[in-house]
Amino acid sequence: MTQAPMLEVRGLYKYFPVHQAFLDSLMRRPHSNVKAVDDVSFTLARGEVLAVVGESGCGKTTIARTLIGLEALTKGEIVFDGKSVNERSQQPHIGLKQLRKRAQMIFQDPYESLNPRSTIFEIVAEPLVVHGLIKDRQERITAVRTALEDAGLRPAEDYFMRYPHELSGGQRQRVVIASAMVLQPELLIADEPVSMLDVSIRAEILNLLRDLREKRGISIVFITHDLSTVAYFADRIAVMYLGRIVEIGPAREVLQSPQHPYTKALISVAPVPNPRLRRERVILQGETPNPINLPSGCRFHPRCPVAIDICKENDPQLKELTQSHQAACLLLSK
C-alpha cells in the first residue's frame, strides 16, 4: 500500500469560546467552551464514502467546515493525501488554497448556497476563476459545459445564462455539484446534500453522487442526520454524539448489528415506510445536552437505556470489535 489515504483526521478538537459575562471575566472565572468537536479521529480511503451521522449539535457540520477550512481547528491534525494542513506539523504542508483545489464542499441549502445574482455559467466557472485556471475562453466554456452535463443538466448551454431562482431545487443542487466538480477534485465533503429536496428528487442527486464516485474514484465525506439515506449510499458509517464518534464501521454491519446503545436507538426510531412493520423503538428521553457542560464519564450515560454505575465515571474510548468496526461503550469491553 503505497498511496496515503485520502484523508486522515487525528485527534481533532474544535471548541467555540462562550462569550463571558463581564462579571465573570472580572472575577477571572475559567472560560467555558462549546465543545463542538471533542477528539475525533478517522481515516478516509481513496474512493470511499464515509457517512457521518448524528443529530443536531453532534458536531458533524463543524467537522465538515473544519475540513474545508471554514473554521480553524483548536487542536489536532488534518492530513490530506499525506500532507498536513497544520503548518507546524512534522509532515509536508499543504496550504488552504491548494487544499481547496483538490477538495470541494457541497452545501445543504440549494436555495442559499448559490448567489442569486450570478448566472449559472458564472457560478460553475467561479472555481476556475478563483484559482486562475483555464484562462482561454473557449476552453473555459467547454469545461463548464462538461461539468454541467456530467451533473445531468443537458443541454448545458440552456443553463448558462439563467439565474438560480429560475431553476428547481434539484436542478440547483446539480449546479452546486457541477461547480464542485469543475476542478475535478479528489475529495467531496457533502453537508446534508439532499435534506432540503423533495423526496422524489433525492434519489437523482444520490445516484449522481454515486456515479461520480464510481466513474472518478472520488472520496466522499457524507454528512447527514438521515440514517435511511446512509443505508443507500455509504461504505462506512461514523455515528456521532456530542462531539465524539461513538461507533464507526462498515455501513451494512453498523445498520444491521449496531453495538453502541445510541446507534441502536437511532436506528430503531428511523421512520420506516411500512405500517405493517412493528419494531421495538427505543425512544430516548430528554434532549441532547448542552455541549458546554458535558456529562461526566460517558457523555451518553444520562440518556442511555442500559447505563450502569461505572458509566458515570469512565469515559469510553473507541474499541475495536471486529476488524473495522469500533464502538465506544464500556459495556462492550467486558
Add this chain to the structure above:
Amino acid sequence: MSENWKLFLRNLAGFWRTFRRNKLGLAGGFLVLVAALAAIFAPALTIYAPSEIIRDENNRALTFAPPSVHEPLGTDDAGHDIWAQLIFGARISLTVGFLAGFIAMFVGSALGIAAGYFGGKIDTLIMRVTDVLLVIPDLPLMLVLVATIRQMELKISPLAVLIVVIGLLYWTSTARLIRSQTLTIKERQFVARARAIGAGNWHIIRKHILPQLMPLIVANTVLILSTAILIESGLAFLGLGDPTKPSWGTMLNFAFDRSAISNGAWWFYLPPGIAILWVSLGCILLGNVLEEMLNPRLAAHHLEDEKGMIAITSTESGT
C-alpha cells in the same frame, strides 16, 4: 459578451415593469427628471441671462417687478430675471448636491463594507470615527469647516469647498447601513461556498458582497442626494455659497438679505424654496420606492409552500 448585454436588458425590462406599477415612484421620478432636464437645458429655457439687468422704458433697472409675461417670476432687487436665476440655479444646486451626495455615498459604502467584512480592529476604528461624527451636529460642524477653509484663502472655489465638506462629513449614516447589510450578507451560505472554493477577500467582496449591496446603495444614494441638496441649500442660505454662481440656497440668501419679504416680493423667495422642495421630494419618493423594490429578497423556500410556487411564476415573468 453580447449575452451579458442581453441579460442586462432583460433585467432592466423586468425592473421597469415593476417600477411602473408604483405611482409614487413614478411621481418622484418625474419630479427629479424635470429638475434635471431644466438644469441641462437651462439656456434654452430662458430669454434673459441670470446676470442680465432688465431695464424698463426709462432705462431704469426694473427692480422687484412682479411676475409678468416676459418675466414669469418677476425680477429681483437689481433687475435680474428670477426665472433665469432659478433655472441656472438648478445647475448649481443639483451639481453641488449630486457631487456631494456621490462622495458621501462612495466613502460611506467603502468604509461600511470594510468595517462589516473585515470586522475586528478595522470595524472598531471605523465605527468609533462614525460615532464621533454622528454625535457632533452636522450643520454647525460643516459651517465651521467651510468658514474656516474659506478664511484660509486657498483659492479653492467655494462650491468645491461645499462639495468636499458635505461629502466628507455626510457618509456616516450610509456607512452604518452598508455595514449592517454587509454583516448579514457575509453570513449567507453562498459566501461560505465562495470561501470554500478558495476565493480571496477581494474576489468575495467584488463578486458576492457588492452585487448584493448594489440595490441598497442605489436606493440609499438617491435619498442621500436629496439631503445633500437640502444641506447645500442651507449652507448657501447662510451665505457660504458662491455669490457669483447662485444656487437656490444663495437665492434665498439674497432674498433675505435684500428685504424681499418686507417688499412683498414673494416671487423672489418662494420659487427657490419650492424648487428645493420639488427636488428633495422627488428624490425621497424615488429613493423610498427604489429601496422597497431593490431590497435583497431572501430566496423563497419552495419545499412545502405552494405559495412559493406562485412566487416562481411572478419572478420568472418579472425581475
Add this chain to the structure above:
Amino acid sequence: MNGKPLLSVRGLTTEFTTPEGKIARALDDVSFDVMPGQTIGLVGESGSGKTTTLMSLMRLLPAGGRITAGRVMFNDINLLSLSEREMRDYRWKSMAIVFQGAMNALNPVIKVGDQIHEAIMLHNLMDEDAAEKRVKDLLEMVGIARTRRDQYPHQYSGGMRQRAMIAMALACAPDLLFADEPTTALDVMIQAQVLELLKEIQKALGLAIVLVTHDLGVVAEVCDSVVVMYGGKVAEYGTADHIYNEAQHPYTQKLLAAFPDVSQPGDTLASIPGTPPRLTNLPPGCRFEPRCHLKIAKCSQIVPPLLEVSPKHYVSCILREGVEADFR
C-alpha cells in the same frame, strides 16, 4: 373507518390570485373524511396543496386566496357557510392547529404559561383559577415539567417548544387537531418523542388528528388513513395499509419507491423526473401525466375522477394495473 365522520370534506376548491392577476388553482375538488379518534395524513411534496388544505379548512387563507367551491361538514354544519364571527367560535374550541416552525410561533417576550393561559381566556371557558390549573395540567400532559410554566420560549429546547405548541392547541379541548409538519425541523429522536406524544394524547382524549407532512415514514408510524396529494388534487386516498401495500396511483407507487428504507439498505431508489406542475398553468388532463411512467394518450385529455377501487380505497387514475380501466 366506521361510524359518522367528524369532518367531511367534499369538493374543496381553493384559488389564489397572483400579483400579476393570474389565477393559481391550489386545490381542486379535494374530498376526504376525518373519523373521530383517528389520524389521517395529508401527504405530498411542494405544490401539492396539503398546507393550503389545512388553511382552507380553518379558513385562514391569506389575502388573495379564496375558497371557490366545496362543503366542509363538521357536526352537520357546513363550515364554509359560516360568517367569520361564527367561524371564530369553532377555531380553537372545536379544531386547533399546530403550525410548522412552531418555534417561531411562540411570542419570545411572553412566558409560555401566560401564552397558553391567554388561549384559554380568549374563549371564555373558565375563570382565572381554573384556567391556571388547566395550564399546568396541559404542560404535564405534553411532558413538560409544571415548574416550567413561568419560563420564556428561549429557555425551552426545540422539542419542548413544539410540545408547548401542542399544549396550547389542546387548551380548549378541541375535537380535531391539525398539525402542519409538526416534526419536520426536529431531530429524529425528538420527532419520535413528539409522535409518541401525539399518539398518547389521541388515545387519552379521543382526539382526531389531521397530519400534514411530506415524510412517508412519519405517516406510516402514526396515521390510520392517508390522502396522497399532487398538484392540488387527491391522487389516492385510503387506509395506511391500502396506500403502502396496495398503491394504485403511479405517483404513490413512485413516491414509495423513492423513500429509502433503513431496514432494506441497498435497494435502488426511484426518482420522479420533472417538476411539480405550476399552479397557474396546469396541464389539461391528469396533473401527474407529464411525469407519469405509465401514461397513455387519454391521460392528457381528461381529468381522472376520484373513484373507489376497493372499499374505502379511492384513486384518481384511469389505469388499473397499468391498463386503462372500465369506469363502469
